[in-house]
Amino acid sequence: MDKLIVLGLLVVGALHVGLRIVSAEKLELVYQWSQLRDVSRGAALPNVVFSSDSVNNSEDTFNTYGNLPMGVTHHKGFLYVTIPRRRPGIPATLNVIDMARNPSVNDPTLSPYPNLLVNTLRSDFAADPKRIISVYRTQVDRCDRLWFVDTGYLEYPGGAGRQVQRPALWVIDLTINRSVRRFEIPPEMVEFGWGIPNIEVDVDGSDCGRAYAYMPDYEQRRLYVYGLSEGRMWRFEHNYFSFEPRYGDFNVARQRFTWYDGIFSVALGGRWQESSTERTVYLHAMASVSEIAVSNRILQNETLAQLGNGVYGSAFRHLGARGPNTQSSSHAYDPITGVLFYAEVNRNSIGCWNTNRPFTPDNHGIVHLDNDEMIYPADLRLNRTAVNYRIWRQSAFRAAAGTICE
Numbered sequence: 001m002d003k004l005i006v007l008g009l010l011v012v013g014a015l016h017v018g019l020r021i022v023s024a025e026k027l028e029l030v031y032q033w034s035q036l037r038d039v040s041r042g043a044a045l046p047n048v049v050f051s052s053d054s055v056n057n058s059e060d061t062f063n064t065y066g067n068l069p070m071g072v073t074h075h076k077g078f079l080y081v082t083i084p085r086r087r088p089g090i091p092a093t094l095n096v097i098d099m100a101r102n103p104s105v106n107d108p109t110l111s112p113y114p115n116l117l118v119n120t121l122r123s124d125f126a127a128d129p130k131r132i133i134s135v136y137r138t139q140v141d142r143c144d145r146l147w148f149v150d151t152g153y154l155e156y157p158g159g160a161g162r163q164v165q166r167p168a169l170w171v172i173d174l175t176i177n178r179s180v181r182r183f184e185i186p187p188e189m190v191e192f193g194w195g196i197p198n199i200e201v202d203v204d205g206s207d208c209g210r211a212y213a214y215m216p217d218y219e220q221r222r223l224y225v226y227g228l229s230e231g232r233m234w235r236f237e238h239n240y241f242s243f244e245p246r247y248g249d250f251n252v253a254r255q256r257f258t259w260y261d262g263i264f265s266v267a268l269g270g271r272w273q274e275s276s277t278e279r280t281v282y283l284h285a286m287a288s289v290s291e292i293a294v295s296n297r298i299l300q301n302e303t304l305a306q307l308g309n310g311v312y313g314s315a316f317r318h319l320g321a322r323g324p325n326t327q328s329s330s331h332a333y334d335p336i337t338g339v340l341f342y343a344e345v346n347r348n349s350i351g352c353w354n355t356n357r358p359f360t361p362d363n364h365g366i367v368h369l370d371n372d373e374m375i376y377p378a379d380l381r382l383n384r385t386a387v388n389y390r391i392w393r394q395s396a397f398r399a400a401a402g403t404i405c406e
């Protein structure tokens, strides 16, 4: 992670929730939008985002309020932005912003990636393994490959949700914009794919062919592992993947709600032990303030996974609690500074912990806390005029500077 990239969303009536703003200048705003609009179909307003070659899909007309960006990944001047299909009227679930072509902070153009056709739903909603249905978050590895899970699921409200096709892991080679692997996740592994929002990729230092994807499932509270050279997937189950009942209450911009989300994010850390080639994998549930660590050698062992929790259970270590209100969606590790960064939903902040220090609440800092601009989507009520989506960046080094994580 050379840059910390943050996608924030603002909801109507955003109000301070009583926390101090610390070092709000630390993150640099890269892009912002009020709403996503569709320029391909002649929308009149200026703050417009999608451009595409027109595909006639009158069944699925553009829905401004449905287009909520959820994930962003930076790679060599391109930002890959996802919009999961949780409402009808989303032209593309996977998009790219070419930063060189979008010098202005306001309303950059999202282009469907790798193209519009791959992103377009068939009008009869028939399964089509060549198309992508819904994506939450992506990851790019050191071999210029974009990894993500297509949930295959339309999470439309009002009982209109449907499984279009099996969830699938995709790997796209960004140098040629072509899919180099599509692995359909079998029903024996998971029945539905909508609980798989995140992905972490662990690539061998010298061999791009040896790579593993770690995919948490907050709904089933499992961790799936895919081996690229093995061409297979296996899974782990553990009590530590569950939510913690005392930490399920959220208060975001005065919206109160309770979540039961289990294991949500996995971050590949540094060395497991000083001398070893194993690496630490950090993970946590969303409705939780605990952090768990396991060696990547455990996760990569398919035989072990099949032997069951009784055999591998003790390999997962509970590091401790991060502190009050530190419930986190995604987290990411910076190998240069050794700092783990957390997106903290309940206090609209980016938290940090320097992994070279003991895991205690005191050693957890706040890089950026902003109750006006950095607000997680508590619900889908958007404001027409205010800026609702922002992308920030900062170097991990500068982000951690001046905090306990330095």
Ligand SMILES: *[C@@H]1O[C@H](CO)[C@@H](O)[C@H](O)[C@H]1NC(C)=O
Binding pocket: 056, 057, 058
């Ligand atoms: C798009 O499809 C609709 C309905 O099938 C049709 O009426 C319209 O003419 C088509 N538009 C274009 C540009 O092909």
Ligand SMILES: *[C@@H]1O[C@H](CO)[C@@H](O)[C@H](O)[C@H]1NC(C)=O
Binding pocket: 096, 098, 111, 174, 175, 176, 177
């Ligand atoms: C891949 O896609 C990007 C973004 O659309 C584009 O800028 C680039 O030229 C494409 N590369 C190739 C080899 O087609």
Ligand SMILES: *[C@@H]1O[C@H](CO)[C@@H](O)[C@H](O)[C@H]1NC(C)=O
Binding pocket: 297, 301, 302, 303, 304
């Ligand atoms: C995988 O785990 C099994 C069972 O504990 C063990 O026998 C085997 O040596 C492990 N394989 C590797 C590569 O560590």
Ligand SMILES: *[C@@H]1O[C@H](CO)[C@@H](O)[C@H](O)[C@H]1NC(C)=O
Binding pocket: 012, 382, 383, 384, 385, 386
């Ligand atoms: C959106 O927010 C702006 C500024 O805070 C306010 O003036 C406007 O009435 C709001 N619009 C809606 C539709 O809530």
